[in-house]
Amino acid sequence: MNRLRLWLLAVGGTGLAALLVAACLDLPRFGGRSHPYGDRAVHASLRRHIANTIASVNFDQRAYDTLGEMSILFAAVLGCVVLLRQTRDEHRAPPEPAEVARPVRRYALLVLPVALVTGLYVIAHGQLSPGGGFQGGVVAATALHLLYLGADYGALERVRPLGVYETTDALAVSSYVVLGLAGLLAGTAFLANTLLPYGTFNTLSSGGTVPLLNAAVGMEVAGAATVLLAHFLDQAVEIEDATEEEPGK
Amino acid sequence: MSHAMDVLPYLVAAYVFLTGCYGLATSRHLIHAVGCLAVCQSATYILLLAVGYRAGGTAPVFSDIEPGSRPVVDPVVQALTLTDIVVGATVTALLLALVLQIAKRHGTVDPDELRELRG
Amino acid sequence: MADAVIVVTLLLTAACATAAVTQRDPARQALVLSVLGVVLAALFTVLQAPDVGLSQLAVGSALTPLLIMLSVRKTRRRGRSKEDRE
């Protein structure tokens, strides 16, 4: 059985490898000069006074796709919440606090605000410099979990009312949709970037609706990552089977 | 050298993808399999960005350079890759949640043992 | 010659991917995966995609390892308590 499977894998893998190599040899040469879509995207972005072309592609030219991406994230978090909920045969045992060396604790508590500010900075400058809602949101959510590293799970739970983050997540997704619908009401198209003035190039308020959509994505990702990590932490640290023995033995 | 350079990034992407597939097929632990899937996903990032690269180009971000002063790489594939990474992370999270659920239901995380359980 | 840095990071990425697959213990694999995330971020910088590099850093260096390690911990605890009962 096992040997048969390996043989099958070897045959399939060799075939796939041959096809992939053939495809690679036929691709346009690495580093080539012809990027028609890229050049047009850059022009469109500059026309709308957005310094970061990638943000322009994500939140203006392909804003509808980003809505899909957000719904995937939202649905995945929902799925994780359902899969990792506490079932009837499990109980919660509050974990005993871990003993953290003082320098580590100090470092975690000092870096936490720095990381939060960095996250907000990355979100706010999304349409100017590299970064954006997604990157900043993950950083902000990770920053919060420094409390778990610096202190213990109890401390994290106290500053993390989960309902608030779940609501933030949902609100952010709906605000993205509302921003899209606003374009429709204004007589153009869903998520069209024609509502707001484009502003001065390379300033925080430039780019019409892009900064707003960016902020919505940032909020959503921060909320989603926090909720996700909360459920995994609950499972790993707090929730136990009825049959499970006391931890730490 | 320059001729090999024309396809090397694509070949690396293909190699990474195949390595991930090998790991997936021979995995003895479901969490390990999820990690191998993450390796497969990273192959797609490499491929997309390699397609969009332009020799001597720089990032199409104009906060610190004058627009038009330097050639830029393709922003469209970068935006695609960004979406790809987000979706990849959510897939990893969802699969890990499923693995925990399987461990809870069947008491094992070895795919072969799971097959025997089903009979 | 200008491509040397691209070649080096590409080869490093391939080596990291191989290492991540050959580590059979999920906890050890998570360590290699986080290194792979950091190396990928460097590769994306070299390919002039700082936005992508940032999100790979955010996801690969802290979020994914944390998720994997928490899952490992949960399954290990379960395994340990099962052994205790037997």
Add this chain to the structure above:
Amino acid sequence: MNGWILAATLALGGGGAAVLWGVTTGPPARRILAQNLATSAVCPALLLLSQGYGRPSYVDLALLLALLGPVGTLVFARLLSDDLAGERPSAWGLTWTAAGLGLAAVVAACAAAGPGRAMVKLLVIGVLLIAGNVIASRALAGGFRRVGGG
């Protein structure tokens, strides 16, 4: 190809190979140590690349890595504290070498950037990188002791 990129290539190649070797062999303690060194090897390389490409905005990557890299190492140190119980790795020589590499990169980048906002950012990165590196090593050498399930 300028000197900055050449230096970054050396840091990436040398540091990357060493990290990869360390992270795939040996006991868990050594592996986590190598994972920590990945941050301290790649972060200076990113700073150098930012200078080499003449793009100050690439510095954000180094900032994020200096912030999140040690966090990742602390995650491993915390969640693998059981495996680390017996052995307390203390590779202070290596840690200070890596810190020196970071310091050299930050100083060089500062000298090239000149005084201003960019320099403040670079200094913040330097402080975060070196502090994070040292603290992560400290955490490995007995920073977390498990009392219960926490």
